[in-house]
Amino acid sequence: MNQLASSYRIRIETRLDNPGWTRVVSSILGVILALVVGGFVLRAAGATDPIGTYQEIFKEGFGTPADWQAGVTALLTNTDCPKGLLCFGPLSDTLVKTSPILLTALACILAFRMKLWNIGADGQMFMGAWAATAVAIFIFPPGTDRVLMLGVMALAGILAGFIYGAIPGFLKARLNINEIIITLMLNYIAYKWLEYFVVVGPWSIGDFESTGRFPVSATWPRLTEAAKSIPALSGLTAHPGIFLGIIAAIVLAWIFKRSRWGYEIRVIGNNPKAARYAGISLARNTLLVMGVSGALAGLAGMNEVAALRELNGRFQRGLGFTGVIIAWLARLNPLAAILVAFLFGGLLVGTQLIQPQGIASMLQGVILFVVVGTELLFRYRIRFEKIERVAIAPEALHDG
Amino acid sequence: MTEAINAIEMHSIVKRFPGVVANDHVDFACQVGEVHALLGENGAGKSTLMNVLAGMYRPEAGEILVSGKRVVLHSPQEAIAHGIGMVHQHFMLVPPHSVAENIVLGLNQPRFLLNLSHIEEQVAALSEQYGLSVNPRAKIWELSVGEQQRVEVLKMLYRGAKVLILDEPTAVLTPQEVEVLFHTLRDMTKRGHSIVFISHKLDEVVAIADRVTVLRRGKVTAANVPAKGTTKAQLAQLMVGREVLFQVDKKKAQPGDVVLAVEGLCADNDRSLPALRNVSLQVRAGEIVGVAGVAGNGQRELAEALTGLRRPTAGKMTLGKIALDRHTQWLKLGQQLAHIPEDRAVFGSVAELSVAENLILKRFYRPPISSGWSINASAVRQNADRLVVQYQIATPTIETPVRMLSGGNLQKVILARETSERPYLMVAVHPTRGLDIGATESVHKLLIEQRDADTGILLISEDLDELLSLSDRLIVLYEGQIAGEMPAEGADIHTIGLMMAGAKADA
Numbered sequence: 001m002n003q004l005a006s007s008y009r010i011r012i013e014t015r016l017d018n019p020g021w022t023r024v025v026s027s028i029l030g031v032i033l034a035l036v037v038g039g040f041v042l043r044a045a046g047a048t049d050p051i052g053t054y055q056e057i058f059k060e061g062f063g064t065p066a067d068w069q070a071g072v073t074a075l076l077t078n079t080d081c082p083k084g085l086l087c088f089g090p091l092s093d094t095l096v097k098t099s100p101i102l103l104t105a106l107a108c109i110l111a112f113r114m115k116l117w118n119i120g121a122d123g124q125m126f127m128g129a130w131a132a133t134a135v136a137i138f139i140f141p142p143g144t145d146r147v148l149m150l151g152v153m154a155l156a157g158i159l160a161g162f163i164y165g166a167i168p169g170f171l172k173a174r175l176n177i178n179e180i181i182i183t184l185m186l187n188y189i190a191y192k193w194l195e196y197f198v199v200v201g202p203w204s205i206g207d208f209e210s211t212g213r214f215p216v217s218a219t220w221p222r223l224t225e226a227a228k229s230i231p232a233l234s235g236l237t238a239h240p241g242i243f244l245g246i247i248a249a250i251v252l253a254w255i256f257k258r259s260r261w262g263y264e265i266r267v268i269g270n271n272p273k274a275a276r277y278a279g280i281s282l283a284r285n286t287l288l289v290m291g292v293s294g295a296l297a298g299l300a301g302m303n304e305v306a307a308l309r310e311l312n313g314r315f316q317r318g319l320g321f322t323g324v325i326i327a328w329l330a331r332l333n334p335l336a337a338i339l340v341a342f343l344f345g346g347l348l349v350g351t352q353l354i355q356p357q358g359i360a361s362m363l364q365g366v367i368l369f370v371v372v373g374t375e376l377l378f379r380y381r382i383r384f385e386k387i388e389r390v391a392i393a394p395e396a397l398h399d400g
Numbered sequence: 401m402t403e404a405i406n407a408i409e410m411h412s413i414v415k416r417f418p419g420v421v422a423n424d425h426v427d428f429a430c431q432v433g434e435v436h437a438l439l440g441e442n443g444a445g446k447s448t449l450m451n452v453l454a455g456m457y458r459p460e461a462g463e464i465l466v467s468g469k470r471v472v473l474h475s476p477q478e479a480i481a482h483g484i485g486m487v488h489q490h491f492m493l494v495p496p497h498s499v500a501e502n503i504v505l506g507l508n509q510p511r512f513l514l515n516l517s518h519i520e521e522q523v524a525a526l527s528e529q530y531g532l533s534v535n536p537r538a539k540i541w542e543l544s545v546g547e548q549q550r551v552e553v554l555k556m557l558y559r560g561a562k563v564l565i566l567d568e569p570t571a572v573l574t575p576q577e578v579e580v581l582f583h584t585l586r587d588m589t590k591r592g593h594s595i596v597f598i599s600h601k602l603d604e605v606v607a608i609a610d611r612v613t614v615l616r617r618g619k620v621t622a623a624n625v626p627a628k629g630t631t632k633a634q635l636a637q638l639m640v641g642r643e644v645l646f647q648v649d650k651k652k653a654q655p656g657d658v659v660l661a662v663e664g665l666c667a668d669n670d671r672s673l674p675a676l677r678n679v680s681l682q683v684r685a686g687e688i689v690g691v692a693g694v695a696g697n698g699q700r701e702l703a704e705a706l707t708g709l710r711r712p713t714a715g716k717m718t719l720g721k722i723a724l725d726r727h728t729q730w731l732k733l734g735q736q737l738a739h740i741p742e743d744r745a746v747f748g749s750v751a752e753l754s755v756a757e758n759l760i761l762k763r764f765y766r767p768p769i770s771s772g773w774s775i776n777a778s779a780v781r782q783n784a785d786r787l788v789v790q791y792q793i794a795t796p797t798i799e800t801p802v803r804m805l806s807g808g809n810l811q812k813v814i815l816a817r818e819t820s821e822r823p824y825l826m827v828a829v830h831p832t833r834g835l836d837i838g839a840t841e842s843v844h845k846l847l848i849e850q851r852d853a854d855t856g857i858l859l860i861s862e863d864l865d866e867l868l869s870l871s872d873r874l875i876v877l878y879e880g881q882i883a884g885e886m887p888a889e890g891a892d893i894h895t896i897g898l899m900m901a902g903a904k905a906d907a
Binding site: 281 | 707730739747750751762764765
């Protein structure tokens with residue numbers, strides 16, 4: 001009669017503890033899983049060997065050990081990079097791409113920490129690029145000191161981004177208008193704004209859809225400028241803009257961890273009602289966070305035009321959206337964003353030559369999708385559970 | 401075999417939640433035609449056990465018998481098909497819909513066409529039969545809380561519930577409405593229904609139940625005790641596991657200067673309807689002023705207006721010499737004005753932040769916690785270390801997120817933050833709601849200590865016993881107006897009940 005049966009079942013339950021490693025693991029797992037899924041898509045798009053394609057992307061984006069070795073040798077012996085090898089070329093290109101997306105990612109991280117869904121970093125970046133360009137070619141004469149010129153361009157980019165971010169911030173703070181819709185739509189206004197100036201409008205030189213080359217003082221100094229004394233640097237376009245992002249990331253990390261403002265942002269982000277209860281101003285912080293978020297994106301725009309050395313109709317869209325994905329993959333940690341942005345920079349550079357052209361966006365999309373999905377892993381855990389069975393009287397079995 | 405038949409039986413039910421065993425091999429049975437009280441402190445597992453019976457939760461182990469037959473309940477629909485219906489603490493009604501619409505909500509029948517007038521007739525007949533008067537055409541939002549509860553009961557009866565589970569049904573009712581409910585329940589048992597009455601209020605249990613089963617920490621400590629001949633003290637001991645003093649030790653109050661003066665205060669509720677009408681009151685240093693009233697009569701709006709969470713539409717509020725108005729910087733007022741909010745988790749704390757970070761919520765902007773832009777991490781730690789010891793907050797570390805704390809410990813975090821700086825005024829809203837008896841006692845002691853340290857306290861509570869034992873003066877709110885005021889000592893609970901229901905005090 002008293003037979004005790006036991007079996008197991010799988011249960012998904014809420015985690016009570018969130019050890020830090022779950023975040024790291026789920027991010028890494030997300031990327032791996034995304035690469036697997038992306039592999040199937042590549043397959044479907046005609047790639048016979050997706051793993052080979054990934055290797056090619058990596059090589060294009062970061063180079064190979066042989067390249068790096070040759071680069072180091074060239075540096076040490078003060079010679080040119082041997083023919084047929086890329087040396088630091090891919091790394092340099094990747095650093096150039098990393099600068100703007102790191103800044104747009106930081107813009108997203110700041111806003112997302114307060115649960116403000118600023119997906120307008122793209123537009124804010126465009127406005128920053130526009131304002132920096134105005135300074136570069138219309139306000140200061142070409143002969144201006146380079147440091148002064150770049151400094152003022154950066155300030156102009158920051159200011160334009162701040163204003164363009166503060167508009168949805170103001171609407172949210174005052175009228176509680178959804179910032180997602182507004183920031184998204186403001187992107188398109190910014191695209192058209194830029195298009196008006198450089199494609200059809202007053203800044204276009206002839207039919208080139210471009211402002212034409214900036215004066216040297218308005219461009220980032222590149223490594224290749226030092227190629228006369230150090231031949232190994234020849235052709236490298238890496239510039240100091242990357243440091244803007246790294247400094248901004250460190251400052252942002254400090255703000256979140258150690259500052260009053262960061263504390264307010266975290267309280268509001270986690271529980272706006274508790275923030276109101278404590279007397280923290282939601283309206284002020286909404287405006288400020290959206291503004292500063294926009295300012296970071298605006299700085300990304302300045303950074304990008306100073307690297308491109310002109311503003312033209314092909315100014316790249318979507319770097320703000322890449323920032324969203326980096327922010328998410330970095331789990332809103334500014335320091336982690338440095339590494340993630342670098343990897344994404346490599347992805348963007350590495351996929352430039354891959355056909356069809358949408359591969360980079362496709363992989364980004366899949367990564368975001370999978371990473372958001374793997375959040376399950378740190379919100380919930382899977383448990384295998386033994387089921388106890390009480391003895392069941394035989395007559396009860398008949399009824400069951 | 402007993403002569404009475406068990407309507408339902410539960411054998412050896414086990415239900416686990418992450419970190420706790422809510423029901424640990426619990427046996428429970430309810431006979432046909434009885435009111436069976438399920439008594440226990442908050443967190444004892446009463447609601448969990450009944451959610452298992454109502455098909456909301458599936459137990460890890462154990463079996464359920466309905467009329468002697470074993471059943472497996474996968475959903476509330478299956479439970480109701482077996483005649484088991486539950487009225488939850490939080491009503492599951494759709495406010496813009498009518499009573500009749502709510503009653504048929506979620507039913508499979510009718511499949512396509514809703515003959516509403518036919519249903520309305522049925523509902524009307526049912527409500528007459530059971531004395532649950534409510535207009536089937538009324539919209540839910542137009543109804544009082546008591547009426548909404550009747551709709552929930554009708555909903556279950558309409559679905560053919562023979563066993564009705566009521567989860568703390570009296571929490572939202574006036575003493576008079578409780579009487580009406582009890583009358584209805586007795587009437588229903590005469591018609592062969594069985595009632596499971598979940599409560600932690602001893603008086604009610606003694607008044608309504610035929611038998612009592614007591615749960616403590618997920619286990620049955622007493623089963624099927626006849627309510628007749630059992631005293632409150634005995635039940636309390638079974639419930640808490642030790643003797644309980646029902647009296648709060650306090651000296652006579654020594655009221656000092658007026659710390660809070662409110663004149664002609666008006667405020668709207670969330671639906672922009674007037675919730676406070678011309679309320680004037682004073683709180684002096686060193687006294688506790690209790691605010692009684694049925695939930696939703698302006699208590700929340702009063703507390704929110706006083707603490708800056710809601711902007712009044714008219715009136716004047718003065719804290720000591722400071723006027724509380726639109727120019728008030730509430731952040732800077734935090735140290736003079738303490739607030740134990742109605743909902744610990746929603747207003748009082750930030751779940752994802754640590755104990756230490758929650759303890760600085762009202763003082764992060766001034767020294768020693770912060771200087772200039774930055775927050776001094778070691779000052780944050782020192783503050784937390786000190787308060788955790790002083791207020792005996794049980795937490796693994798000060799870095800633990802507060803969502804991991806029990807309700808009682810979370811409340812201690814809030815109390816520590818709010819009371820450790822000797823505020824002028826403390827607005828305490830339901831400070832012991834959801835706490836077990838032990839935690840309740842320590843909160844009560846703390847409030848008295850604060851009072852004796854010359855803080856003026858405005859205590860808003862739905863628990864009349866708590867109000868009567870803690871307060872020095874009592875104010876009754878009804879529909880946003882002060883319906884009466886009296887000294888708490890010797891106050892008559894019947895009179896208070898009448899005022900809560902809208903009758904003016906005798907002139």
